[in-house]
Amino acid sequence: MIIMLRGSEREQNSKFFDQLFRLRHEVFVVGRGWSLPTGNGRETDQYDVDEAVYFLDINEDGVIESSVRATPTMNHSLLADYFPHLIENGMPARAPDVYECTRYIVMPSRKSRDTIRAAKARLLIALFQWAIKEKLSYLQTVIDAGTLGSFVEMSPKTIPLGLSHPYGGGRGVAGGGECIAIRWPVGQHVIDDVLEYVGWPESPESVYDAEVMRSSSPALEVI
Amino acid sequence: MWFIISDYSSFRPWLDQMNTEKDVYGKRTLDFVERLQKLTKYEEICVEIQKELEWFGLSCVTAWSMPGPGRPHDEGILLNTRPQDYIDNYKEKKYLIHDRLITEMRQTLHPYSWKDVQERRKLSKLEQKIIDEGRDFGMHDGLIIPIVTMSGSVSVISPCGDDPDLSQRARSALEIIGIYSQQALKRALIREQRDDAAHTPLTPREREIMQWVAIGKSDDEIAEILNIGATTVTSHVENAKKKLDAFRRTYAVVQAIRFGEISL
Numbered sequence: 001m002i003i004m005l006r007g008s009e010r011e012q013n014s015k016f017f018d019q020l021f022r023l024r025h026e027v028f029v030v031g032r033g034w035s036l037p038t039g040n041g042r043e044t045d046q047y048d049v050d051e052a053v054y055f056l057d058i059n060e061d062g063v064i065e066s067s068v069r070a071t072p073t074m075n076h077s078l079l080a081d082y083f084p085h086l087i088e089n090g091m092p093a094r095a096p097d098v099y100e101c102t103r104y105i106v107m108p109s110r111k112s113r114d115t116i117r118a119a120k121a122r123l124l125i126a127l128f129q130w131a132i133k134e135k136l137s138y139l140q141t142v143i144d145a146g147t148l149g150s151f152v153e154m155s156p157k158t159i160p161l162g163l164s165h166p167y168g169g170g171r172g173v174a175g176g177g178e179c180i181a182i183r184w185p186v187g188q189h190v191i192d193d194v195l196e197y198v199g200w201p202e203s204p205e206s207v208y209d210a211e212v213m214r215s216s217s218p219a220l221e222v223i
Numbered sequence: 224m225w226f227i228i229s230d231y232s233s234f235r236p237w238l239d240q241m242n243t244e245k246d247v248y249g250k251r252t253l254d255f256v257e258r259l260q261k262l263t264k265y266e267e268i269c270v271e272i273q274k275e276l277e278w279f280g281l282s283c284v285t286a287w288s289m290p291g292p293g294r295p296h297d298e299g300i301l302l303n304t305r306p307q308d309y310i311d312n313y314k315e316k317k318y319l320i321h322d323r324l325i326t327e328m329r330q331t332l333h334p335y336s337w338k339d340v341q342e343r344r345k346l347s348k349l350e351q352k353i354i355d356e357g358r359d360f361g362m363h364d365g366l367i368i369p370i371v372t373m374s375g376s377v378s379v380i381s382p383c384g385d386d387p388d389l390s391q392r393a394r395s396a397l398e399i400i401g402i403y404s405q406q407a408l409k410r411a412l413i414r415e416q417r418d419d420a421a422h423t424p425l426t427p428r429e430r431e432i433m434q435w436v437a438i439g440k441s442d443d444e445i446a447e448i449l450n451i452g453a454t455t456v457t458s459h460v461e462n463a464k465k466k467l468d469a470f471r472r473t474y475a476v477v478q479a480i481r482f483g484e485i486s487l
Contacts, residue, residue, distance in 0.1 A: 088249030088250065088253065089249070089250065089253045145395075145398065146332065146333065146371075148398075148399065148402050149370045149371060149372055149402045149405075149406075150371075150372065152402055152403060152406045153372050153406060156260060156403075156406055156407065156410060157260065159253075159256070159257075160252070160253060160256060160399055161253075162249050162253070163248060163249050163252060163392065163395040163396055163399065164395050164398065164399075165395075171333050178395075180399075
């Protein structure tokens with residue numbers, strides 16, 4: 001089940017957030033060896049703000065299997081703050097109707113090509129359903145250039161904002177590579193692309209707002 | 224695991240060193256992607272791709288899906304402007320498994336040029352021969368752009384020319400051009416296959432034989448079952464493969480099922 005949490009509800013949803021920040025520590029700090037600010041085995045950064053929204057895919061055992069964070073670009077944009085050179089088409093990195101996605105995790109408990117693909121699709125569909133409701137124009141993100149093909153495969157409407165640029169010493173250097181900024185126009189047509197890609201006739205489920213969930217399903221509190 | 228870029232504290236020094244490049248490559252490429260996204264017809268997509276590659280001095284291109292373990296039916300040419308006899312010869316001699324330009328993909332899935340590969344180590348006689356044959360029609364350098372999809376298949380876009388622009392920025396541009404081209408071609412071909420089952424229909428005999436091929440019978444076995452010569456069987460299968468636009472029997476079977484010519 002996919003739930004959406006707001007950064008401003010961190011206290012009310014501390015159990016989810018605690019699990020999420022621990023998972024992020026495990027994935028990014030331990031797994032990838034990134035030097036990120038951490039404390040008590042949890043990873044948080046300057047984009048974990050009240051305005052941030054989090055999408056979590058939670059399995060039957062209450063374990064987070066995948067997640068993504070979206071921040072409003074007007075005040076919280078990694079692209080604007082650190083990668084403005086990735087934009088070569090003159091589009092502004094910040095706009096009121098553009099959100100930015102960061103901290104993707106996709107870790108289905110049973111790992112196969114199909115389950116990973118399905119997990120990515122579920123997360124993206126939830127993200128777009130929410131973005132449509134919020135009347136956003138674009139979702140943007142910075143990705144490793146090597147993964148661009150996967151995104152274009154999921155939706156041919158993926159828009160590159162510029163060419164790829166090296167980071168951390170470039171390709172061939174440990175921890176380095178090339179990154180590229182991309183944007184998706186928000187709309188049902190992108191969801192349709194993703195559905196076609198995974199071969200699902202319709203969206204699996206809608207996003208659940210944690211606030212609503214808590215009032216209607218006390219079981220969630222058990223997690 | 225998906226993509227993540229977020230160790231940004233270490234990027235800052237890079238950013239400071241970097242001049243935001245104001246050259247033509249970025250804008251050109253983004254314009255190309257935008258044009259390509261509007262096209263749906265296969266032929267139009269091919270023309271657009273060729274035009275863009277020409278600008279880099281890349282006059283020939285081949286785009287194909289590589290066969291792989293468990294995916295023999297993936298093999299297929301999406302676009303080719305190299306001379307057909309060169310391609311036929313390449314396939315017949317099974318150069319794919321020896322071609323240094325292709326075997327380099329075991330080392331890297333990032334774009335590389337013919338020259339990069341030749342500089343990396345001395346080539347064997349066969350490897351050199353394959354590259355020389357590729358040069359016979361006036362091509363002196365080219366770029367190999369490997370494209371890995373989420374389904375795990377690997378495609379290659381391989382443009383080449385007499386004296387192409389393969390500068391760093393050109394390569395970054397060509398990587399994006401390659402990725403979008405491959406996806407556009409694949410989608411257009413799938414759409415066309417789906418839209419018009421306008422393949423040349425099989426004859427009743429070809430259909431009958433493909434039905435036996437589908438359940439794994441050899442040409443000799445089919446010949447015995449139908450009481451005809453094995454060479455006749457082979458010739459029927461070859462004709463069916465042509466009609467089904469398949470290089471391999473396994474893919475011909477897949478196509479025949481898809482077009483409703485046979486069923487399992």
